[in-house]
Amino acid sequence: MPLDAVWNVTVQWYGGDALCKLLCFLKLFAMHASAFILVVISLDRQHAILHPLDALSAQCRNRRMLLLAWSLSLLLASPQLFIFRAIRVEAADFTQCVTHGSFHHRWQETVYNMFHFTTLYVFPLLVMSCCYSRILLHIHLQHLRDKAGASYLRRSGTDIIPKARMKTLKMTVVIVLSFVVCWTPYYLLGIWYWFQPDMLHVTPEYVHHAVFVFGNLNTCCDPVIYGFYTPSFRADLANCCRRMRRDASLWSPDRLSARQGPRSGEHESDPATNNQVAGD
Template identity: 35%
Template sequence: MLNSVINPAGPPPVIRWPADGVHNDTGDSAPNATNLSHDMVFNEGHVVTIVTYSILMVISAIGNITVLSIILKRRRKAGTRIHAMLMHLAIADLLVTFLMMPLEITWAWTVQWVFGEPLCRIMAFLRIFGLYLSGFILICISVDRYLAVLQPMRLYQMDRRGKLMIGVAWIASFFCSLPQSFIFHVERHPNVTWFEQCVTYNAFSSKLLELGYLYLSMLMMYWLPLIVILFCYASIIVEIYRRSRESICGQGTDNVRRLGFLGRAKSRTLKMTIIIVIAFVVCWTPYYIMSIWYWIDAKSAMTVDQKVQRVLFMFACANSCMNPIVYGAFNIRTRRTLVTQKSTMVIS
């Protein structure tokens, strides 16, 4: 017997009607709490969702609006590529903050979907778009830093390349999110007919096709950004280390100064890399561990406490709170630091 929809707090690509659960042998389709499963009524898990998302929304809004306002002021005077990318990262995280998070709060409050078919499809697209865009902009920042260090003689191409990468990030996010608006739709519960939910039930012709879509989504949203970030910043550290070794063989004041800067740059890049990778892994890994569990064995995954499930799914959105802290702290620097960096022409 089909049961209620599971609506994990967070942006899972697929939500479906799980098996096992509410039985309505009387054929009564009228609202009656005694006929409903735990997931179909407002419970402690929904309270956790509302409270946690509200806190995340406030933190993310303050952090990203602060970073965005600082960047806009700096860009009027002397904007750089990294400022432009950080601006788009903040915009992506604000999309998550003001579109996805309020949706999750409202959805947890109403439990079922009460906004109709068109908004179901539109919000399914929007709730995932900001997350894709945030991940792709992180890729742009990593690649930009990589090219700035390993190809410093081609700086004249970097501005145009930076704009191109940002454009590709927006377009890729659109197309990666677009399937959501086709597979999500409003369904009535097969037994409790007054209960409607925005789900992907019956959207796939086979289990294999569904799993293919799920794992492709995981590849684009999790593995691709993680691999690119690791590769780019590891290469940067190796290159800075190589240059510092070459400087040791040089003589004179200029080489001593350059060596000192390279040491500081290596230390700063290493710290930034560690924090970026830890933040990304900590935010996204719990979400995908729980997601994969659902994809492989939904029945056993449902035995996990609902509050625990919702907290794990919400870790993904926490990345929008971490981005302004990590990238703002390391890339929005004082004018004095910027002048020092320009004079050395290392990591522009």
């Protein structure tokens, strides 16, 4: 994103052909990795709730799924290394990193973009929706069994606390919603462009950049969501806020004026005001 931000400022491409290919590859790779990791999380949550007795095999299974997610991200982003290049227009003394000449027909570029739209947005969204639908159905059926008095996996050590399940489910649903909210505007704008390229003359350039940056914020939101659903993080954050409020009250103008200097014959010992009386 720093390289892309610099590119937005300079407009012209100054990084050369190799960096052009690398940046475009990394952009698509990061987008695929982010989407596929959410798919892995969804599959893991589904298996943990629907098959809680398989917890011992989760580490090996998740390692394989993560390896597959990263490998697919590398594979699907690799065409960027071949279709992007730095092209210089001698007449205008202008260089840009583009796909010009990589597609012989307009429909080929549209198919390429639609394919990545499917792998980046449609496929992850379908898998996540399917996983959480099955989880919701499972929880609903379990609630009905419990309500009817049926014993459902009540043996010690074999059941996951329903409250913890619901908490995890809420967290993952929020993660999916953030994925949808962040990326939907970008892909809607992309579909409009793929089928009506003239839309570039209708919408300002800064709108395209803002929508793309907003989509990438999804990756930044996920750790924050995990944190707020973790009790230790919330407790540490609350302690930090209380400490900041306490420090702010100690350094407030009223209290500082009251402690500006020690009385005659007295020596100030409060560490919060040592800086104030250092020159006395």
